[in-house]
Amino acid sequence: MRGLRPLRICLVASSRFPIREPFAGGLEALTHALATELGRRGHHVTLFAAPGSDPALDVHELAVPTYDGSAAARLDVNAPSDLWMAEHHAYLGLMLDLVRDGAQRFDVVHNNSLHHLPVAMAPALTVPLVTTLHTPPVPWLESAAALAPDSAVFAAVSRCTSEAWAHAVRSTTILNGVDVHRWRAGPGGGPAVWSGRLVREKAPHEAIDAAAAAGVPLVLAGPAPDDDYFRAEIAPRLGPSAVHVGHLDHLALARLLGRASVALVTPAWDEPYGLVAAEAMACGTPVAAYARGALPEIVAPGTGALAVAGDVADLARAITEARACDRDVVRRHAERHCSLDRMVDDYERLYGSLVDVVAAA
DSSP: TTTTOEEEEEEOSSSSEEEEEEEEHHHHHHHHHHHHHHHHTOOOEEEEETTTTTTSSOOOEEOOOOOOOOOHHTTTTTTTOOOHHHHHHHHHHHHHHHHHHHHHOSSSSEOSSSSSSHHHHHGGGOOOEEEEEEESSOOOHHHTTTTTTTTTTTSSHHHHHHHTTTOOOEEEEEEOBBBBSSSOOOOOOOOEESOOOOOGOOHHHHHHHHHHHOOOOOOOOSSOOHHHHIIIIIGOOOBBTTTOOOOOOOHHHHHHHHOSEEEEEEOOSSOSSHHHHHHHHHHTOOOEEEEOOTHHHHSOHHHHHHOOOHHHHHHHHHHHHHOOOHHHHHHHHHHSSSSSHHHHHHHHHHHHHHHHHHHHH
């Protein structure tokens, strides 16, 4: 953003999933893109993330210590898991360090994690902290937000997410974005594509059924972390017209999406944003999606078609309708509304307002 001096930014990410390709999910992909673009613009970004994150970034590992509880502690039937305890200590250690000397090291802290401690401990910091809300309200984040002062700064990834949190916090909406220079327009004309984690809450089995009803072959791309779900709902549906190509990096996925005639997005929950829709549209590929969560904000008229959530027959109708969209129109919409440049502009503006308040104090 013009006029904003280079900032020292502390970017807090997941302690569970490395920020590297192939990404575990949209949050990790978004964090990598944000850190990269802020660095390209001249800011000094220190990323606190899980071990194994991309060494091209200035990564400080969120050390997740092994928790070895005492015999007495393990007798507690309500004791949290060892993983929960280890992550708790990882974020507690980071936040105590930031309380101690964060103001000397950073101009702003951006909490891009889903952990509650950065939110709960924000009042103890002397450096401004902004938290991005990537999920609908969940108990641990909602309870932490209740401790936040009125001056706490929250950004929601969509209007839908902002409204879902309105009872607990005030937030500004900063829509997510994708690097439209990496997600390039392709020729289309190929099969339908479904991308993401193959898990029940994203309902890829319904995408398979809808594509079959529409008479369109389907390629599924993404990790399958739930073996039981995959065996029960996905494997029996695979065949000549529906194939799973595994977990792809962004280059391979962009090529696949660029050749697709339509991208399917089938959340069985209120998707806070829907990064896979933005990725597809950046490739010029129209989207057929359930009208849930933020997807009606992302898929505009002329860029795809929306279907009644959970209605496979209506999704088959949307597939046929979306395939007729003009790919140039779809690409231009992504450039204007779904780009990483626009998202980072918005975050720079927010950072600048926080730093100005501190300077004036």
